[in-house]
Amino acid sequence: MxxxxxxxxxxxxxxxxxxxxxxxxxxxxxxxxxxxxxxxxxxxxxxxxxxxxxxxxxxxxxxxxxxxxxxxxxxxxxxxxxxxxxxxxxxxxxxxxxxxxxxxxxxxxxxxxxxxxxxxxxxxxxxxxxxxxxxxxxxxxxxxxxxxxxxxxxxxxxxxxxxxxxxxxxxxxxxxxxxxLQARIRPHFLFNSMNTIASLIRTRPAQAETAVEDLADLFRAALSKGDGRHTLGEELDLARGYLRIEELRLGARLTVRWDVDELPRDMVLPALLLQPLVENAVYHGVQPLEDGGTVRVVGRRVPGAIEIVVENPLPAASRRAPRGNGVALANIRGRIAYHFESRGALVVDEKTEAFVCTLRLPYD
Incomplete structure (x- = not known):
């Protein structure tokens, strides 16, 4: 997005x-x-x-x-x-x-x-x-x-x-x-989200209202004129809001597994480091699969840092969505380098059947 x-x-x-x-x-x-x-x-x-x-x-x-x-x-x-x-x-x-x-x-x-x-x-x-x-x-x-x-x-x-x-x-x-770059939005996400919300207004107005609030939160974070720094808890909430919208659109095809209880929610970090990763996981991993798949988000504490792992299934080459020019990953790496220098990193591991992104940020 x-x-x-x-x-x-x-x-x-x-x-x-x-x-x-x-x-x-x-x-x-x-x-x-x-x-x-x-x-x-x-x-x-x-x-x-x-x-x-x-x-x-x-x-x-x-x-x-x-x-x-x-x-x-x-x-x-x-x-x-x-x-x-x-x-x-x-x-x-x-x-x-x-x-x-x-x-x-x-x-x-x-x-x-x-x-x-x-x-x-x-x-x-x-x-x-x-x-x-x-x-x-x-x-x-x-x-x-x-x-x-x-x-x-x-x-x-x-x-x-x-x-x-x-x-x-x-x-x-x-x-x-x-x-x-702050206002660059994937048109397909915006149009699909609005269509999903429109279809829910008559039948499930409560879910439609929640989806509108989640979408507003995402836009507020991306278009903010501040320095874009907030807490890890807010970042996790943004990612959850995005995935809730995608769950409405993809239905049973999208399964999300969260294991982030170890993470310090009060940690301060740049905004929109995690949300683009879960978005890529849905767009490139789950959406191309006819039966869908599971996106796993795992957080853990390691000495002197935290790690957040985002894992998604890897479709066959013939069914993969176009990778584009990697703007999102490049921006995340650039912001990590600017704010944390060599103490932070984004590691990408493309396995046989899974695509894994590991976000490592310093935390004492």
Whole structure:
């Protein structure tokens, strides 16, 4: 029925001024300096700077391990200070316009470097550690470190800005795919569902009303303008609603077996991951068979994840419905990769008499 793709995380169309503000904060180019990956990146850059400083001396002397150690200690200390200061000040920076936040972050990094250099020089002279060298003045030491910091900080902030621009392009492409694919409906399902409902109105009005509600729920989920994320319980209910409509149409030809009691219904996941799988099971597995068949949906908990298995009979090659271009499966895989990266997967296994799809999603 539907071939949908979710808009990316943080790209939810805002409906209020407050939502717009939240979206702007989420899309601010400044990274979260309170995370380990950002700290690690800054420390790697700092160590590279230390190597350049040591390997490019102003005289012809050969660099020593002591010089490398002193330079590494200095720049790593500065990298940690940068990270702590930017981490603590990020809530304030996010309230500024992007260009103002950039200048504020840049100034904060320069000020931190100058202050740290002054403290380091003062402690070195007071304790006679010999790190800064007897011939070097405080002004020269602070100025030298500040100039190096100005160059490195500009490059680092520019890198974060360009990285965020690239991520925004990825988000824009994902939104465009979502808008183009979210409303794709298989015409045969819509027409058959409406015909089935029309035939039930006079004879079984209660079932007709239930079918209309199930169809409305499916359309609401597919055409939603939100981020399309809901609970596993809601996803299971959507799949059940779809299968109830197909049971009205196919009658005794369609048998459904559910075994999903182990699944956590409160788990949050992207919408319409399961429903397209059960739809494919009916359309490609049960419908082509004269006597119909059984669709099995089995859910289980495994270490660190859940698995949902959808199994349907596999008709002979001469009776199979056209497979199309696999848009539904491709979209499911794409959304799993976007939301869960390598921790989620959709595995397809075509056996002799059965077609099995296994949906694996991380869950702690």
């Amino acid at each position: 539907f071939a949908t793709e979710e808009p990316p995380r943080g790209a939810r169309p805002a409906e209020t001024a407050d939502a717009d503000a939240v979206t702007d904060l989420a899309h601010h180019w400044l990274p979260d300096f309170c995370t380990w990956p950002v700290l690690f990146a800054l420390m790697v850059v700092a160590e590279l700077v230390a190597l350049v400083i040591v390997l490019a001396p102003s005289d012809a002397s050969v660099p020593t391990w002591q010089q490398l150690g002193v330079a590494s200690l200095t720049v790593q200390w500065l990298a940690v200070l940068w990270t702590v200061c930017l981490c603590k000040s990020r809530p304030l920076l996010l309230k500024l316009a992007p260009w103002m936040a950039e200048f504020a972050a840049y100034g904060l990094m320069l000020a931190t470097t100058a202050l740290a250099s002054w403290l380091l020089f003062s402690f070195d002279r007071a304790l006679s550690l010999g790190f800064t060298g007897p011939e070097q003045s405080m002004a020269r030491f602070v100025l030298r470190n500040s100039v190096i910091c100005a160059l490195v900080a500009a490059a680092v902030l520019r890198y974060f800005y360009v990285q965020e621009q690239w991520r925004e392009r990825v988000r824009a492409e994902a939104r465009a795919r979502y808008q183009a």
